[in-house]
Amino acid sequence: MSKEITVVQCIIQFLETKGIQSIAGVPGGTILPLYECLAASKIKHVLARHEQGAGFIAQGMARSSGNVGVVFVSSGPGVANLITAIADAKRDSVPILIFSGQVPTSLKGTDAFQELDTESMVTTLVKKVYSIEDPKLIPMVLNEAYTLACEGKKGPVWIDLPKDIQTKFISFPTFSKGEKEFQGSQILTSLLNPNGNQIGAQPFKKFYDEFANLLGKSKFPLLYVGGGARKEYKQLREFVKLHKIPAVTTLMGLGIFEKNDPMNLGMMGMHGTIAANEALGKCDLLIAIGVRFDDRAIGNKDTFCPNAKIIHIDISANEIGKIKQPDLSLQRDIADVLPFLLEDRFIDVIDKGGFNNEESLSQIEKWKRIPEIHPAKELILSLASTIPNQNHFILTDVGQHQMWVAQYYPFAKPSQWITSGGQGTMGFGLPASIGVSLANPKTPVYCFTGDGSFMMNLQELATLREQILNVKIILMNNRHLGLVKQQQDLFYGNVYSGSEFHFHPNFSVLCEAFGIPYLLWEKDQNNEMLEHFFLLEGPSFVEVNVPSDWGVYPFVPGGKSNQEYILDLVRT
Template identity: 75%
Template structure:
């Protein structure tokens, strides 16, 4: 039996069938047909105060759950406002389905009210954009888009819907209706270097892996966010092979800070041990990483004496920055069982004792270098006040982000969410809302700065409206701190555009939004119970901490320098 339903009805039923329970968005004229159908569904809509906020809310749901989220926006300014959040999702491989309204087909290309050429504007920041012109395309497009967002290296997929297309009716066979929602079409990125790993190539890879390990005097693992889902088995791998390890910003939490083989975060603000190890290793094993500039510094001097093994799910990343001696395009989840095989372990084990003793001694020497910084005491003190181990830590972008990355004792990588590749200020608050929507029983702690918080401040209204368990921790130094730090170091202390000359009263702002507020004077021996109480209470809360603008983030590797050319500076308080 056949039945006619509108494209909008089909989209909503598809999303329901895929388990989408919450959608963030901001409506407008060209997407109202879809909103009309949304109102009749069981999906809960989160009305953001800005489309960028809606995009980051969707990101928070996807980043914390590992599943696809969705966002609705209208055409024109709705699309333009959303772009920053989707560019951020694309760089950090976050699966989001975007549904944007568009002017009716007859008006496309006429500079109609709130018309933008969405397809040309967003094509470089999504895995694919579908500009729908035929309503009968929708069943196939939805299944393709859903599969594509989750396949391989995850990412956003955009569907642009003219208003008349949303209202068009399509004929659906009710006997096969439910089956259509489970159709999966698979995609692979085809490049000259794209070779799907098969049993033969895995065998050859393992043979060479073993040869390289046996030859190496100082092997080093370089692990990024693309591998965090396998953090338990990666910990086993490091323990089994006794290979030291460094991680990227996005890989924090894969290894616990107290692990004797873990040297910490590498890169621009990485630990001395991590960056020194990169300079002396003779075999670098890179897993789930992009070799981005913030991590490797000067690519020409990065690991100058090391052979490189690169394991990544995306063939486009292999050889893009540094050509590896050995590589495989493979999901680490599929490869790591082979790496943990007893045969490989036993062949390598006899070398451990004689070779690893000087390595382990050197690691301990590096790890004992003191990290003297007042931010360390502050972050660790706040960590002690956070009452629930099963929680999320988010940051905005800036000095506060780096201090949290350097010092917070993450127990697992799923606990840590930040903007990596794009480094988007304004990320923290709305993304925290999305995380809390997906995990309502898990406290969410959002570290932010006085520059970042203002960029999506309007979402405090969304936070209050949803009454979520999000705690905002504002580290206020009345500056754009990282900008000021570079002006201190490289621009003769000329503070052009880095100092705020007007300072909002955050206490009054929080009162206006109905959110409990505390000004925490960390250096004045305030009642410790008061801070712990406001962080532990249900619902949103806001803690402001005054931070001296003289505090910097160190170590600091200047742009274009090697990771061993770091600046160390004792901070004057």
């Protein structure tokens, strides 16, 4: 039996049926009807201290759980403050539902107090934006928006709600507590499955046969995997082991292969390993899975893998051929493809082609023996040795600390590693760590940050303390914007314009103000104290002083090929 409910009641009931446990947000006048309804729900609200923080908290929940994150903000400055976090989510394919307040429909277009044209501002930053004018459409919008956020290439979806629309009554069925599906109108399947071919259909068989033939003839195949392949890491490990195909990963693909796997050449690109970048220059077949050929990974696109045929598998048709035109491609979730690549008949076709890459594997071993010595490696490994157990999350902000962690931390699996990739957003780490801990309250979270990044969202220390979450902040303090200074060292004659902080906060006093335990740590001098500190319940803060002349190397300058890396200027 149906009854009349308000639009906001419909929204909250919908989120409850989808199993949403927590919502991050900052209220304001135009979103208060939704907040009033939320107060009667069992869904927990996490009050951030800034809308950008709320967006990253929602991201942390989504990135670590695989579920859709939800954020509420008010109109005008609330929307504007949230945009950075949503742009970050779009680039890294993070599923977020955003509900923003808007001025009443009668005031739209009049420059009313806290009015912004939300739809035009955010349309390029989300998969879709809905500006609600007809309250009767809200059930269909909710169903479609949720599915759009978490199907295919995931990403944020925005729903803008005028204040008067929120309180309108609509006729709609009630929901039972155990109900899994929302009783709304059907989703537009054309949005979700543009390629209707079934996995056993002719187009896939042709791809499968051509893949096996190319691999069978290859003498130097190389697997190039990224964030889109993270969920299938176990099968990818099996594929690499079975066929003895070396692999390189992007920043977002770290952890797909174990650090000590002989087939793992490590991270590629601007700060990639020598072995990974040299292999890219010599391979004759590049198997690209769940990647988008971004500039930080491939360097100069015109000189990238000059001798290789390219196979590209990705869930998004937009990524295939966008940067590099493949010789063979398939738009498909890798989960659908990998089982076929592990079958005996696939191996038989490869063997018939005379597959033998022993010579290339010998060359890779020579590249691996080239020393990559950096004091940051010892520092990161020393910190990693004090972290109590394998079951934890590692997050970073953006900067030199991020690259050092990416280069040296021994990730056990890809889900353990969370960072801002495509957008490279400073200020990501602290609020995202809060979201991760909210979604995984029993799992310790370690957030590596820098003095530049941390200051961009430090207000969320209040949120962290309020929630009493098990987040350990490791601040690597070099008193500079390190990556900016490094480029000024290399290309701008050591002119440190705008990269040096001339005032240095006392972080121990800051932590005292927020009621968070603080420790100043020096490598090898108080490791037992650090281990004990990490075992404390609740949040804690560790400061590590780092010399400002440490750079991140290897380093591939912008516009250069991945083989034109710099190993100099490494100072101890």
